[in-house]
Amino acid sequence: MEGFGLPARGRLGYTGRHERAPRPCLSSMSSIVHIIGAGMAGLACATELVGRGGRRVVLHEAAVQAGGRCRSYHDDVLGRMIDNGNHLILGANPALFHYLDTIGARARLTCPAAAIFPFVDLRTGERWTVRPNRGRLPWWIFAPSRRIPGTIWSDYLSGLRLAFAPKSATVASALRGARRPIVERLFEPLTVAVLNTSIEEGAAALLWPVMRLTFGAGEAACRPYFARQGLGPDLVQPGIAYLKSQGAEVRLGVRLRRLEFDQNSVRALDFGNDNFALGQDDYLVLAVPPSVAADLVPGLKAPLETRAIVNAHYLLNEPVTLPEDSGLLGVVGGTAQWIFARGHVVSVTVSAADALAERSADDIAALIWTDVAIALDRRNEPMPPHRVVKEKRATFAQTPAMLGLRAPTQGHHANLLFAGDWTDTGLPATIEGAVHSGQKAARHLLSRPRPH
Numbered sequence: 001m002e003g004f005g006l007p008a009r010g011r012l013g014y015t016g017r018h019e020r021a022p023r024p025c026l027s028s029m030s031s032i033v034h035i036i037g038a039g040m041a042g043l044a045c046a047t048e049l050v051g052r053g054g055r056r057v058v059l060h061e062a063a064v065q066a067g068g069r070c071r072s073y074h075d076d077v078l079g080r081m082i083d084n085g086n087h088l089i090l091g092a093n094p095a096l097f098h099y100l101d102t103i104g105a106r107a108r109l110t111c112p113a114a115a116i117f118p119f120v121d122l123r124t125g126e127r128w129t130v131r132p133n134r135g136r137l138p139w140w141i142f143a144p145s146r147r148i149p150g151t152i153w154s155d156y157l158s159g160l161r162l163a164f165a166p167k168s169a170t171v172a173s174a175l176r177g178a179r180r181p182i183v184e185r186l187f188e189p190l191t192v193a194v195l196n197t198s199i200e201e202g203a204a205a206l207l208w209p210v211m212r213l214t215f216g217a218g219e220a221a222c223r224p225y226f227a228r229q230g231l232g233p234d235l236v237q238p239g240i241a242y243l244k245s246q247g248a249e250v251r252l253g254v255r256l257r258r259l260e261f262d263q264n265s266v267r268a269l270d271f272g273n274d275n276f277a278l279g280q281d282d283y284l285v286l287a288v289p290p291s292v293a294a295d296l297v298p299g300l301k302a303p304l305e306t307r308a309i310v311n312a313h314y315l316l317n318e319p320v321t322l323p324e325d326s327g328l329l330g331v332v333g334g335t336a337q338w339i340f341a342r343g344h345v346v347s348v349t350v351s352a353a354d355a356l357a358e359r360s361a362d363d364i365a366a367l368i369w370t371d372v373a374i375a376l377d378r379r380n381e382p383m384p385p386h387r388v389v390k391e392k393r394a395t396f397a398q399t400p401a402m403l404g405l406r407a408p409t410q411g412h413h414a415n416l417l418f419a420g421d422w423t424d425t426g427l428p429a430t431i432e433g434a435v436h437s438g439q440k441a442a443r444h445l446l447s448r449p450r451p452h
């Protein structure tokens, strides 16, 4: 409890197990916002709140590092820093760019000169590049050189059906009757990448906002952005540094075990070794995954079904450049789905990968390398050193049924807010969704009357 304005005991009569002498009254003038979880949602909430509205921010994180599902670590096999998984960021991610501007880290992202998406079909060997044009009018669909082989311009209009699909519709059901090439080569890879759920199960209502905000907004919105050094160094650590510079308290390696409630508010937080009583102006933001939130808050409905993402990283002998310097390569007709490259490391993502994640890491590495060898024209090369990362609960299953279980920012308890990619943002479970949820919770708090 180092660094807190008031000791655990004394606020609401709750007795912390570790008693401390009361601190001077300076910070007793301010309210404290406790944020649980230093993933992107918690970081975004904290950076939005810190130093504003007379509130002090304390960020508590169970792991010894921040970042949650968006993190980097040093890998011994590859001998370098890698991300737990490739994270595609798009020009149409305003919440994330706002977060980066707040912490002064926008320049840590890099992007190609234009939004170009090269693809390869492993079954036929065909290669093509999708090139959305500048401006809102999508004339690229009329240019055969910019669109997908086997498609005609009217195929792309079938995407509009997502806009009018009922809440219960899946992407596949909304697109029923659309021609195969456009489904297999555009809508299916897009659904799996964005929703981490198969096209047969993924919610049409959740894919539509992404289509509208990217392809519906022109080239700049579709442009992919990449962390230059990695998710940790570029998105997470600058956020933590900013918070500390603004006087926020960041506690790593502390797991919230239990909440104590009175009738309509949270009274205290139990971390096992220390406890915090909440004063009348204090707030709690739970920015933890849905399963954790559901355990902590009795009766909370949350989307608990999950889908896996598997990433395979390969260390090559030389730096790798992908076609057209695009930074990524889409793959259809194999196990691999998206290939990314950073320096000597080629990283491959497979989303909606629950079945794949059940296989051994060696099997997965070999299976994916077969695809990479074809896609990058390295057929005769032996499989290089590799690391497979399985994230079995990468996101919630973004099906129509699960959408109805997303929690609102404000729940039933007056001083308890929720953030996280699984809350009801109207966006898919992505970095953008997570950051948006954190900023939404912060705005919610800032709109409340100033503390006493």
Ligand SMILES: Cc1cc2nc3c(=O)[nH]c(=O)nc-3n(C[C@H](O)[C@H](O)[C@H](O)COP(=O)(O)OP(=O)(O)OC[C@H]3O[C@@H](n4cnc5c(N)ncnc54)[C@H](O)[C@@H]3O)c2cc1C
Binding pocket: 036, 037, 038, 039, 040, 041, 042, 060, 061, 062, 063, 066, 067, 068, 069, 070, 084, 085, 086, 087, 088, 089, 254, 255, 256, 257, 287, 288, 289, 292, 309, 310, 311, 391, 393, 394, 395, 419, 420, 421, 422, 429, 430, 431, 432, 434
């Ligand atoms: C492999 C992979 C690839 C992905 N690819 C993309 C992509 O390409 N583009 C994209 O935009 N998104 C992608 N995502 C999704 C994105 O990473 C998540 O949507 C986002 O990071 C979720 O952030 P969050 O803050 O909501 O949750 P989390 O990151 O899960 O953060 C929750 C935090 O709470 C902490 N916590 C849990 N329980 C407790 C407790 N009791 N006490 C204290 N702390 C606790 C956790 O340790 C964690 O740090 C990917 C995810 C994965 C796993």
